[in-house]
Amino acid sequence: MRVSRKLVQTIPGDRYVDLVTDVSKYRIYLMNDHVIRIRCTFDEQFAEEASYTLTMTAWEDKMDAMMEDRRRVEALPALYEDRGTHLLLRTNALRVLIHKEPFAIDITDADGRVLHEDLKERSYVKDKQGRLYHYSTMKDEDYYYGFGEKSGHLNKKKRRLRMHNVDTIGYDSEHTDPLYKHIPFYIKFHGPTQAATGLFYHNSHESAFDMGCERSGYWNKYSYFCADGGELDLFFMYGPQIKDVVRYYTDLTGKTILPTQYSLGYMGSTMYYTELDRDSDKAILSFMDRCRAEGIPCDGFFMSSGYTTGEDGKRYVFNWNHDRFPDPQRFIEQMRSKGAALAPNIKPGMLLTHPLYRSFDEAGAYIRDESGEQSQTDRYWGGQASFVDFTNPKGRQLWKEHLIASFIDLGVTAIWNDNNEYEINNPDALCDYEGEKKHISALRPLLPNLMAHTAKEAIAEAAPGTRPYLVSRAGFAGIQRYAQTWAGDNSTSWHSLKFNVPVILGMGLSGVANQGCDIGGFFGPAPEPELFVRWVQNGIFQPRFSIHSCNTDNTVTEPWMYPSCTPYVREAIRLRYRLVPYFYSLLHEASVEGSPVMRPMVYEFQQDPATWEESFDFMLGRSLLVANVLEKGAETRTVYLPEGCEWIDWHTRERYAGGQTIRKPVAIHSIPMFIRSGAIIPLAPHLQNIHQDRVEELHLLIEPSENASFVLYEDDGVTNRYQNGDYLTTTISVETQRNTVISFTKEGAYPSTVKRVVMELVCKHIAPVGVMLQGRKLPMFLDPSKWEAAEEGWYYDLERTSAKIKYKNCESDYEVTVNFDVKDLISI
Template identity: 65%
Template sequence: MKVSRKIVKIENHHTYLDIETDAGKYRLILLNDDIVRIRCTFAAEFKPEASYALVLTAWQDHMDELLQGERKRVEAIAVAYQDCDTYILWAAKKLNIKIHKNPFAIEISDKNGNILHSDLQEKASVQDDLGRIYHYSCMDDDDYFYGFGEKAGVLNKKKRRMRMHNVDTLGYDSELTDPLYKHIPFYIKLNSKNNIASGLFYNNSYDSVFDMGCERSGYWNTYSYFCADGGELDVFFICGPKIKDVIKNYTDLTGKTILPAKYSLGYMGSTMYYTELDVSADKAILQFLDKCKEEEIPCDGFFLSSGYTAGADGKRYVFNWNYDRFTNPQGFVEEMKEKGAALAPNIKPGMLTTHPLYKEFAAAGAYIKDDSDEKPQTDRYWGGQASFVDFTNPKGRELWKKHLQEAIVSLGITSIWNDNNEYEMNDLASICHYEGLKENVSALRPLMPNLMAFMAKETVLETYPNIRPYIVSRAGFAGIQRYAQTWAGDNNTSWKSLKFNIPVILGMGLSGVANQGCDIGGFFGPAPEPELFVRWIQNGIFQPRFSIHSCNTDNTVTEPWMFPSYTKYIKAAIQLRYRLVPYLYSLLVEAATEGSPIMRPLIYEFQDDHNVLEESFDFMLGSSLLIANILDKGAKTRQVYLPAGAEWFDWYTKKRYEGGQIIEVEVSLGSIPMFIRSGAIIPMSEELTNIHKAVGETLHLLVEVSSEAEFSLYEDDGITNHYKHGDYLKTKVNINKSNGTKITFTPEGSFLTPVKVVQLDLICHDIAPIQIRLQDRKLSMFLNQREWQASTAGWYYDMEQKTAKIKYSNINATYTIHADFAVKDLISV
């Protein structure tokens, strides 16, 4: 065992600091004012820099050419160190980095003296006799831990031990199963005493474990640790002080969420049932779309399960169309488009040894090799023995791209569903090409799904350079958000899954993956009972990925209309989803630029309210809407905690509540408890029935004006890459209270919006406006609601909703709405 106990040598190289201890070598780099890299090896020298995960670097990296379109190179910040006898001080702009000499340990604090991270002295970094590396960190009783990627259970992971390992967890328990499909070794620590958040990202893709205080020894202070099966200790400390800051900085490091086509926010149909029909699976899917239209349920696409690739032996062969089930794939894709639906076919990276293309890939050296680096490694897979495409090999990538283009993308398909891509390989000594560096698969396994998604994106863009790819991936490592939307795999059909999939999704959002969701209605198990199905739809409409997907074990198929007497609730919920698309799309753009989650735990928005430190099931949709779904069978009431620091308004009645209290509301089967935050700005569309084809000419804005706020409403054509060249419209909406109540609209960009009419709903709880002006023009006030509805401009006060409803023709320039709330003295007149 090797333990770094004391410093024996220090070298300052201007933009980095090298430290040699009696066991390991360390290199400290201040990447920018918010990110400190601490790299450690117990070998004689550091390995070559070669990371697929990082998009922000300050050094030459072996992957620079491959990732040149997304990687940013910066100059590391030069910091002179001070020798303070027992420790070395590296004083940066925001941080003080104290490196203790003997016993060796690194401590990071802010300029106010708050300790943000501290190694466990005498046990900071360790390599055991099996080659595993450990990093021990001091813990405080007031620490809370969030993130860790896709993890079951409640949001706060304190007192948890979690394994990082991609695995196909069919029918998992969303409260207890560990691990799941994703491997994201990143977490956020929030100290509730000083209210400061910070993050640690371990750039190591070996299987690993996080122990967040489960292990205890009386010889040491309370600690957590990270343990990886191999590689180097390459840890990035990331500043806050807000959780929002940590996530922004982390996604600067590993990448922002890719902006997919807008239709990805629509309802995406899916089921394994249709593609397992002996014949005419294509007709079943087209009939599904017709039924959606008949039931007035919007639908924008269909995830095509892998049954479309079934060979004569019934096994899945990627890139192989089954012509009994799909007689004319090209014509089928075109019919889907005519009906306003995109097709996202399922593809898998494991190729059975009986696959018609197996020998071609083997001859090209495109598979991961056995431990002799000579033959393709085979392993257990769905259907039998298979070899796995090596996406770290240019030959594997190019051959995959060739067949993906020929079999799928050339048909006009720009949506790709990457599935069964966990790379569950038992012989971890198998060899990957690794861009010529050669490395065991144990070091690279979770990176394969990232590179698979990267190839899907590249294939679509090379074929259709101006079309935005929509890629979905089940597995992934840190940075998967750069290429794909994800989902939480093959969940179990149960009330528990409905409930605990929420913190699974929220944890992913806190791990940089803003665009994700779960299979609505449950994937594995019998068909959901009607009440569970309704409640799951009512929750699923707020997830960025909204898809009802099933592989029911009772010979049924989960469809929106499966329980006719309940269809009205399903339809109402999905139609609400489509009303919120302008808001959701703006949030998706925020994720793509800032890294912000779309579904946000309450602690993300209300870090000052310690009552939400462990809230796992209620969440914010963006910054303006609190969602408190019904998650328990037979519920008649729902208790909701409304965070302090805001006032809250019931979505339906506009009843006002003070923050910082628990309320109880009555609920029915049609209820979705939703609360509008003071200062909310929520853009909606009342006309949207299909994102592909419908044009929303009326923009409906719901605004609460009791506090100052800002929101950026984003529009573009939703499908092309023109937005990258300025063809977008970002309208900044500001509520200003400095001199009366003003709502200012400031547009940026060249996109010509289809919006012709704006309807502005102003929640005015205490007093109705006396006058509404558009710029300097007084708008007509109507006492009769029908007259207002028939008018082209004016306003009306809805007494029951305590809302001023304002209507006017859209203005493609900066303008302001003035609301005058002075009290009119009718007596003295």
């Protein structure tokens, strides 16, 4: 056991400082005022900087040329003061105290409040097996969020969490650990000080977090991170808001890639169709026709791997089964004509019987065994397989060639990467690692990221200018900058429906804003009618909305599977489509700020202690609280409405004060939703297909009782032209004083498709007395039918306490002024 106990030397560097202890070396960068890097090695020298993960660095890195979205910053000067017992480094927001003996690092804010404290005499450790440990003190008032894709409640205190990608079909969403993603990052929130901090361990070896499960009376209460190898390379982030920590973390690992707009539509899927003996193409086309006949919008189909099945019944990536799909290109074109994108399932493991196995093997494109002489084989779906090595330029190039020939040249630019956890059981198997060779034990969770990176490059090469839509089941920190993810092969149960919510919320706090789960449950018997309806009502708020199944009772989960419930399913999916402009704007925000789309209550209301343990109610963006029904047979739903604002029932417009718990009656059609005061929510009421429809009438739901703003984002939804300025952001700002002024400020070259704006202003006390557009008075109507027939004007809906305002969209900046003066009818 080697423990850093004593600082023996301090060596100033170029915008960093090196520390030498009795057994280890440290390098500290002050990345900026809020982010600090602490790098620790027990070897003689630091390893070469070589990261597939970081998008912000302050040093040269071997992967710089490969990582196109990497940004080089200049670290702050690492000037230190020697205070006798410790060294002190400063930023404007932080103080770093390096204790000399026993060696430990503490971090405080500028006022001296402790934010992070190493466990002294046990802070940085390497054991005889080569495992690395970092011990931190913890307080009773600490809450821990994030950790990527993890089961259970949102707060992970008193949990032991393993970082390891694994195929966990039918998992228990409350207890199973690990799942598919490996994201060694967490947020610590200290209740009394309202301070949020983050720790990201830049280490892709298998690892674990112990968040207070272990206890010893000889030490203060502690948590620890343990990795099987590599370095203790950690980044500390200080908020003080949780949303600040998420922003800083995604500065380091990348923002969520802006997806195609059609990916926000309903994406059909099931394993059932592609496992038919023949004519799977007709089954999928019939599904699309049935959607249209049922009035259910649908914009795409995730095609399960049965389409690749060979004559021996095994799945072979890049192989089209022509009994099931006689003419793939014609099928893809037919899907496109129906307004649907196709996302085929792709797997990185190639069975030894695969027709292409030899060509990949001879090219050296697979991960090798420990000798480096032969391709490594391991257990896979269908038998022994070898796995494409995406750290090898040869593997990436060959994969791209087949991806292009089999799909992209046929018009497919949506790729579904599946079964990519790389469960290779030989830790000494060798990856090429850009020619340097490295054991897979050090790189395994990075391979799904690189697989997605390769697909993105293939689309850029073969379909220039086309925006990729990639989906990945596995991933490491940074997967968000390539792909949408989902929570794998969940089980079909009420329990899974409920606990998939905090699984998704934890991913959002871990930088992955664009994700969801299989709606209806993937593995198990068909969901009962009530469960299916509730799952759809929940799923419409997830960025990835796909009903997907592999039912164990010879059934298929479809929107119309229970005709008596189809109206409720249809109503929910249509609500999803109404919300598309809001979703798309939130995903644009995620691509710029890193913000989650589905947000835990504590993210928006960390000042309210009642939100700190909330796992199931969530915010959709800033403006909408969703309290789905998650219990079987529920007749009421208890909802806590956070303090600091007012809340308005989405359906009834009934107003509630914040800081209270209410109980609402619910029925099978109920989707409990509450509008936050200051809300600005853009809606598309007539949208039925994102591919084919243009949003010509935009509705704006605005609650104007407090000042607020929202950025509405528009572009063509399918190309990369937005990167060159072909987009439109409209900052909608509400200022409430004597009158309410709603201003619209525009930026970008994209010509909006919106021809007419319909605003619903949710009024608090009184109706308006007048509405003006750019200083011009809009006509007021008493009869709503006459308002409907008019081109512009407004009327007051007394039942919904809302002013309805409509007008022709303006191409330039403009203002709408709503006068709430009380009109004195008597004195007149």
